[in-house]
Each structure stands twice: as C-alpha cells, then as structure tokens.
Amino acid sequence: MPLTLASLVQHSALKLTVRAGEDRLDTPVRWAHVSELADPVPYMEGGELLMVTAMKLDAENPDAMRRYVKRLSDAGVVGLGFAVGVNYDEVPQALVDAARDEGLPLLEVPRRTPFLAISKAVSAAMAADQYRAVTAGFEAQREMTRAALAEGPAAVVARLAAHVNGWAALYDASGAVLAAAPEWAARRAARLTPDVQRLRERSAPASTVVGGTDDRVELQSLGSGRRVRGALAVGTGAPLGTAERYAVHSAIALLTLTTERSRSLQAAEQRLGAAVLRMLLAGQPDHARAVAGDLYGGLLDAPFRLLLAEPATAERDPAAEAPLPALAEALEAAAARAAEAVLTVPEGDERLLVLAGDGGAVAAACEAYTEKEAEEAGVVIGLSAPTGPIAAGAAYKQAEQALSVARRRGRALVEHEDLAAGSVLPLLADDAVRAFADGMLRALYEHDATGRGDLVASLRAWLSRHGQWDAAAADLGVHRHTLRYRMRRVEEILGRSLDDPDVRMELWLALKATGGAPAT
Numbered sequence: 001m002p003l004t005l006a007s008l009v010q011h012s013a014l015k016l017t018v019r020a021g022e023d024r025l026d027t028p029v030r031w032a033h034v035s036e037l038a039d040p041v042p043y044m045e046g047g048e049l050l051m052v053t054a055m056k057l058d059a060e061n062p063d064a065m066r067r068y069v070k071r072l073s074d075a076g077v078v079g080l081g082f083a084v085g086v087n088y089d090e091v092p093q094a095l096v097d098a099a100r101d102e103g104l105p106l107l108e109v110p111r112r113t114p115f116l117a118i119s120k121a122v123s124a125a126m127a128a129d130q131y132r133a134v135t136a137g138f139e140a141q142r143e144m145t146r147a148a149l150a151e152g153p154a155a156v157v158a159r160l161a162a163h164v165n166g167w168a169a170l171y172d173a174s175g176a177v178l179a180a181a182p183e184w185a186a187r188r189a190a191r192l193t194p195d196v197q198r199l200r201e202r203s204a205p206a207s208t209v210v211g212g213t214d215d216r217v218e219l220q221s222l223g224s225g226r227r228v229r230g231a232l233a234v235g236t237g238a239p240l241g242t243a244e245r246y247a248v249h250s251a252i253a254l255l256t257l258t259t260e261r262s263r264s265l266q267a268a269e270q271r272l273g274a275a276v277l278r279m280l281l282a283g284q285p286d287h288a289r290a291v292a293g294d295l296y297g298g299l300l301d302a303p304f305r306l307l308l309a310e311p312a313t314a315e316r317d318p319a320a321e322a323p324l325p326a327l328a329e330a331l332e333a334a335a336a337r338a339a340e341a342v343l344t345v346p347e348g349d350e351r352l353l354v355l356a357g358d359g360g361a362v363a364a365a366c367e368a369y370t371e372k373e374a375e376e377a378g379v380v381i382g383l384s385a386p387t388g389p390i391a392a393g394a395a396y397k398q399a400e401q402a403l404s405v406a407r408r409r410g411r412a413l414v415e416h417e418d419l420a421a422g423s424v425l426p427l428l429a430d431d432a433v434r435a436f437a438d439g440m441l442r443a444l445y446e447h448d449a450t451g452r453g454d455l456v457a458s459l460r461a462w463l464s465r466h467g468q469w470d471a472a473a474a475d476l477g478v479h480r481h482t483l484r485y486r487m488r489r490v491e492e493i494l495g496r497s498l499d500d501p502d503v504r505m506e507l508w509l510a511l512k513a514t515g516g517a518p519a520t
Helices: 005-009 062-074 093-102 114-151 153-164 185-192 193-200 242-259 261-282 287-300 323-337 360-377 387-410 417-423 425-429 431-449 457-465 469-476 480-494 501-514
Strands: 017-022 029-034 048-052 079-083 105-108 167-172 175-179 208-209 216-222 230-236 306-311 342-346 352-357 379-383 413-414
Touching: 005 105, 017 093, 029 114, 048 114, 062 093, 079 114, 093 105, 114 153, 114 242, 114 501, 153 175, 153 230, 153 342, 167 185, 167 323, 175 185, 185 230, 193 208, 193 216, 193 230, 208 457, 216 242, 230 242, 230 469, 242 323, 261 342, 261 352, 261 387, 287 342, 287 387, 306 323, 306 360, 306 387, 323 342, 323 352, 323 360, 323 379, 342 431, 352 360, 360 379, 360 413, 360 469, 379 387, 387 413, 413 417, 431 457, 431 501, 457 469, 457 480, 457 501, 469 480
Parallel strands: 029 048, 048 079, 079 105, 379 413
Antiparallel strands: 017 105, 167 175, 167 230, 208 216, 216 230, 306 352, 306 379, 342 352
16 A cells, blocks of 8 residues: 555654644655755645755744645645754644645654654655555466466456456457456447547557546557557556556556467468468368368368458558458457457468358458448458358359459459349440450441441340240331341341351340440
C-alpha cells in the first residue's frame, strides 16, 4: 500500500502530532520536501508533505496564513509539517486555524525529530512499496506464464483481470473479441471494436485510453513489428498502479508471443502447407495427407474449398497495406473464431491460394471483407465449390474460373457455384467474345445494310425455332420458300453449313453476344 500521512503519524520514532486535518490523513504522500520560501508553490508537483520552520513566514498573521495555506492546498500539497522549538515554541494559532479551515493536514514536528528523519521514513516507505509492487508484478508474470503454457491466451486474460481487480479482453487484428474475463466483460469489450480498429491504423506499439472515470479502459496493441496483430483491453475503476502496470506489461509480452508466432516457425508451416497443396493439385491425396499430419490433416478429412485471390489492380499506394497479406490475416482470424481450419499459401507476390474447411466461416469472411473494404482491400477473389482431396485439381480450376469471371465483371468475389446455378449468357459480355461475334456476323450485317434482305433477323428467327421452317416463317411474316432462300444466302456469305450443329451454336451465341446490333 502507498505511504500515507497516517503512516507517518503512527511511526513511533517520529513523534508527530496532528494539529489539523485529522479526517484527511489517509492521503498518499509522494515525497517529503523542505522549503522556507514564502511561496514554495512554483517548486511543488503535488502530493508532497511540505516541512517548514517558518523562518520567513509571518506565522501569527491570520490573513497571511490563510493565503499561504490556500496556495499550498491548491497546488496539491497533501500536508504541512511545522517544526516547533526552532522559530516558534508552538504552532501559531493563526496557522492552525487556517489549516483547519482549508482542510489541510497540519503536523507538529518536535525539535528532537529532524526533518531528515521524516524524509528518510518517506523514502524508505516508498522503496518498500515499490519493492512490493515489483514483487507482485513478478508473481503475476510467473502466474500468467504458467497459464499461457498450460491453457493459452484466454487463461492469461483471466489472470490479468484478477490481478488488476477489473476486466480484460483480447482482440484479433480485425477488432473481434477472442477472450474476455470475467464473462460479463465480453459485451463491454465488444463495444470497443471501433477503438481497436482505429488503434490498428497506428504503427505498433500503440496505446490509448478510452472510457470515463468509473470505467477507465487502456487499449494496448499486440505485435512485435510495425503491424498490429491484435489488442489487449484492460478496464479498471482508476489508473493502474505500479504492480498492475507490471502485470499488464507481462500480459502484453505473453500475448504477443502467443498471437504472433516466430517468423521461422511461420515460414516452416507455410512451406509445409505449400507442399500439401502441391501434392493435392498433382493428384496425390494420400501423400498430401501423410505430409499434413496433425497440423493440416483435419482439413482433408471433410469437404473443403479452394480460394484464389489477386490484387484488383497493379497500381497501389506504396504506403497502403499489402492487400493479399491483409486478406490472409482476415481469413485466418475468421477461421480461428469459428474453430475451423484454414491453410493460406502465397503463389508469388501477386496471388494467394487458400484451402479452407467448408464450415462457412471463410466464405462469410470473404464476402464481408470484400463488401466492407473493397476499395481499401483491393482484391479479387474466386471461390470453388466444396470438394475433397481427390478432386482438388478440379477445384483449383473452378477457383480460377470464378476469379476470371470476377475480374471481367468488375466484382470483388465470385463463387463457382453461382456460375453453375446461373446462365452462361452473362459471360458473353467479354470483349474477346464480342469481337469474335462481330467478326462472324459482320458480312451479314453489311449485306442487310444494302437493303437486299434481312438475313440477320431471319437467321435469329430460324435458330430460335430450331430450324422449323413454317414456324420461323410465320414469326417473320414471310413465305417459307423466302426463308429457305435467305438461309441459303447466309450459308453462301458465311461459307459455312447450317446443317453443322457447331455452326448453329456459334451463330446463336454470336447473336446473343452482339444483341442483334453490329459493332460501330
């Protein structure tokens, strides 16, 4: 406990007597200082016990003492020690009255007690309090270290909350709450997500204080580099003391170690994951399962999906966060929150391949990530349908196809299942397909432009009626012989036979791609 005026009064060797301010003796003392200046306030910081002999004070003047005591009180001086038997045989009544009126503790110091003895007592008590704080901090560190090794980050958060006599919460880089203690603190911690997200925008290490006087919350970033990997919130009813501060610093170190693995270990796991993926894509699922072991083997025991991501554009602000590592971090965090497995492997600097369980967490995270941060993230994502180890190669092609469609359509995310459930016609909007269609039909458009017939409309009607002459002629309002003549002209101009189903298919798609209008 911090040293108080009451502790000094109870010190048997000092023989101090309380002359005023008896009800404020529980005030902590930060230092003991001697000054005979008529106005020592400019040299005070607050929290001091000021000791005087009144060499330069008119201690018997009530007005002067009222001004003097008020100045001391306003400056944060916690007590006044007055030495008797030096300049005054007893404490002047004017000083006693002024101290009592202001509520400032006034201690009478006997002549046989030197000011140095009081200073030593204060210094010794402060040293003892500091030692107790350091000891308590080390004990907290040992306890949290054991918890981290045996139980993990959530146990560290619980121990920290107990040590600070408040609450604590652990966040991932996105601001989601990973652990909170006590249980009621989870809801309070969730309200701080925006503050955690703002903290992420600053280089690590970073900290901030939020909340009011009744619920003061310190937010501390986690991460050994410049990039914030998570955050720790500590809520208390008052500023942290020395022991509590030691505990918080220990928790930050431990949580940083548990949330940010060493680079060498991370690189080794990534190389192992890349080998597993290469084996899967090469059609060697048994070898892939053997290499995956306990680390990634669970991913291969249930349906999984493959995800391919690329930067949306090659032009990017050099100061902005790289989009693919940021996406990988978001997906890993989402999987961790849902207790699902995920494997992320960079394919060079411009592509990210992700193997994720089909529990839905990663797919949902992709959708939320691209919708919420499309402009900032700058990624394009293709997601395969659920598959198993044997069909991993086909799933990779599905992800590539979905990625290609996403880029052509200007969308941030496309799932292959959406393509299979929809229509192929939207794919015809591709510039290359339109160029092919224009080239294929151009001769017919040029013929019709001369006013010598309506071959394009006739071709469309005939194809839409599956080559039924009477039905197509009725749609056009012409005789079937006229339609037969026009179709022969189409064959002559194109140099291709309409009896060939491939030709009919290409012509129909060309008409759909152009919308029935020639390119201008």
